[in-house]
Amino acid sequence: MNFRGSSIKPVDLDLSKIPKHIAIIMDGNGRWAKKRLLNRIKGHEKGAETVKTVVRVCQEIGIAYLTLFAFSTENWQRPKNEVMALMSLLKKFIVEEQQSLMDKDILLNAIGELEKLPQDVLEVLMKTINRTQNNQGMQINLALSYGGRDEIVQMVRQIAGKVHSGAMKPESISMEVVSDHLYTQGIPDPDLLIRTSGEIRISNFLLWQIAYSEICVTETLWPDFGEDEFLAIIKNYQARERRFGKV
Numbered sequence: 001m002n003f004r005g006s007s008i009k010p011v012d013l014d015l016s017k018i019p020k021h022i023a024i025i026m027d028g029n030g031r032w033a034k035k036r037l038l039n040r041i042k043g044h045e046k047g048a049e050t051v052k053t054v055v056r057v058c059q060e061i062g063i064a065y066l067t068l069f070a071f072s073t074e075n076w077q078r079p080k081n082e083v084m085a086l087m088s089l090l091k092k093f094i095v096e097e098q099q100s101l102m103d104k105d106i107l108l109n110a111i112g113e114l115e116k117l118p119q120d121v122l123e124v125l126m127k128t129i130n131r132t133q134n135n136q137g138m139q140i141n142l143a144l145s146y147g148g149r150d151e152i153v154q155m156v157r158q159i160a161g162k163v164h165s166g167a168m169k170p171e172s173i174s175m176e177v178v179s180d181h182l183y184t185q186g187i188p189d190p191d192l193l194i195r196t197s198g199e200i201r202i203s204n205f206l207l208w209q210i211a212y213s214e215i216c217v218t219e220t221l222w223p224d225f226g227e228d229e230f231l232a233i234i235k236n237y238q239a240r241e242r243r244f245g246k247v
């Protein structure tokens with residue numbers, strides 16, 4: 001699908017059908033840079049600008065939760081210089097956006113194996129998360145060193161530990177109990193999952209949570225993704241009939 005070139009305005013949306021939670025696989029930074037004979041890092045820098053646009057639009061139309069796949073458990077296997085550049089970009093982004101998150105009443109949250117992040121990144125991240133924790137507006141979940149399978153493994157470990165200690169009975173393990181032991185506990189499942197840059201795959205993102213999410217893949221590379229296309233995707237989502245297995 002490609003929604004570029006449409007000129008949907010926020011007023012064209014059905015306000016009674018605004019998705020509560022949008023999750024995005026922000027892909028294509030490297031290809032964006034390659035097309036311009038630039039270093040991949042330049043693509044990541046440009047991609048960070050797209051994040052700001054998407055956050056602004058989400059706030060304008062009243063999205064409650066925005067989950068952004070920023071770095072996967074598999075991304076640690078990229079060349080060391082790219083990993084380091086991504087980490088310093090992440091740190092810079094958090095530091096620079098901290099005040100803006102406060103001004104916009106946005107709560108920042110992070111999901112993933114955060115302890116794997118470099119100490120200095122983890123520090124600014126936790127500081128910002130703590131500073132924004134009482135904000136009442138939109139919630140942003142940054143998926144960092146995040147993997148859906150890793151999340152499931154840590155959930156199983158936690159629940160197995162409780163069963164082992166006698167704190168929980170096997171027969172009381174329900175879907176709610178599973179959800180409550182994921183990194184996303186307390187967050188409703190995504191209504192809409194968007195992936196940019198055309199790859200039709202999940203790449204280990206939110207495996208449990210996207211069971212019934214509407215999926216939209218656009219060819220647009222993440223640094224080229226913008227307001228008009230984002231609104232067109234939400235408009236397309238609103239036209240879909242979500243049946244959840246019923247008739």
Ligand code: IPE
Nearest residue numbers: 026027028029030031070071
């Ligand atoms: C997404 O862009 C950003 C991260 C995965 C960190 P990529 O870096 O994967 O860009 P492509 O897929 O190589 O174009």
Ligand code: IPE
Nearest residue numbers: 025026027069070071072203
């Ligand atoms: C998924 O993109 C991870 C993020 C967007 C952070 P990748 O570029 O890592 O995924 P693959 O390699 O195309 O599956």
Ligand code: MG
Nearest residue numbers: 027028029030
């Ligand atoms: Mg990629």
